[in-house]
Amino acid sequence: MNVEILEYLLKNENHIEDMAKNAKVDSGASFGIIKLLLANHGDIGVLKGKQIYHYENVIKPLLENVQCEGPMGMMDDDNGNWVSSCVNDGIVDDESLYQSYLEEDFKCQICRHDAEKMR
Numbered sequence: 001m002n003v004e005i006l007e008y009l010l011k012n013e014n015h016i017e018d019m020a021k022n023a024k025v026d027s028g029a030s031f032g033i034i035k036l037l038l039a040n041h042g043d044i045g046v047l048k049g050k051q052i053y054h055y056e057n058v059i060k061p062l063l064e065n066v067q068c069e070g071p072m073g074m075m076d077d078d079n080g081n082w083v084s085s086c087v088n089d090g091i092v093d094d095e096s097l098y099q100s101y102l103e104e105d106f107k108c109q110i111c112r113h114d115a116e117k118m119r
């Protein structure tokens with residue numbers, strides 16, 4: 001559990017609010033769960049019932065397997081699909097994720113490096 005990111009999500013409410021809206025749940029409850037997790041050093045073992053649903057559908061997608069946009073951002077492929085230009089595994093690694101939130105720029109470590117070279 002990346003506690004730094006939980007703290008960030010608590011202060012920057014738009015991420016949770018968007019996810020809660022998509023999951024059709026009350027974002028206020030999601031924020032309550034983040035506070036509970038922070039008070040327990042990120043231990044998801046303290047969550048019960050509906051709290052687990054919030055965690056799985058609202059909070060976890062913001063912490064794990066976040067899509068890397070790639071060095072050139074999202075692009076059309078030959079079939080007209082909107083895809084990431086990431087040539088790696090397409091997932092922002094844990095180390096890069098907090099930085100990605102701070103910069104509002106979601107890239108894995110390798111794409112971040114590539115994008116810097118292209119500048």
Ligand SMILES: [Zn+2]
Binds near residue numbers: 110111
């Ligand atoms: Zn990438």
